[in-house]
Amino acid sequence: MNQWAQTPPKTPMNVYEKITIGVCGTSVLAMTAGIMFTLGYLGPKDDALIPTAETAVEEAPWGVTLTATKTAFKPTVLHEKGREYTAVKITVVSTVKATVGVSPLYFSATDANGVNHDVAVRTPADGLITTTLKKGQKVNGTIAFEGNFAPVTVHMKRHLFSDSTISVIVG
Secondary structure, three states, X not given: OOOOXXXXXXXXXXXXXXXXXXXXXXXXXXHHHHHHHHOOOOOOOOOXXXXXXXXXXXXXXXXXXXXXXEEOOOOOOOOOOOOOEEEEEEEEEEOOOOOEEEOHHHEEEEEXXXXXXEEOOOXXXXXXXXXXXXXXXXXXXXXXXXXXXXXXXXXXXXXXXXXXXXXEEOO
């Protein structure tokens, strides 16, 4: 018999190796599902909500209540002098068991002419913070838009890359 043709005997995996592979596989699966849920690829899909003239508070199907009120802009040292900004005070309340992400980047505003304005890159002194809310928790702060205009509605995306939005009339 040729000594080069022989294959070494296979050794069975011990219990520790099996447990390690199982834990790693489960962790990767759980992290992938968590990321997909956070980005909105899992969970309920919903269309944009259209505000009515009587409402100043709207609730999104994905579990947040949004309130928006025009307020005075409070600049920081990062803002250029002489540049105009429009500020809106935002309150977001979570109404679901799952966590809900909130970021100033999720917001935009529409003026009376129907022009959409994206949020300014630099946040005001009392700016809305990026956070994650559990059921019953709320966050409030100011978001700013470049230019001087009268915001009619404020829109919040479910997440940064979402097509799902909630809109509320600015009070």
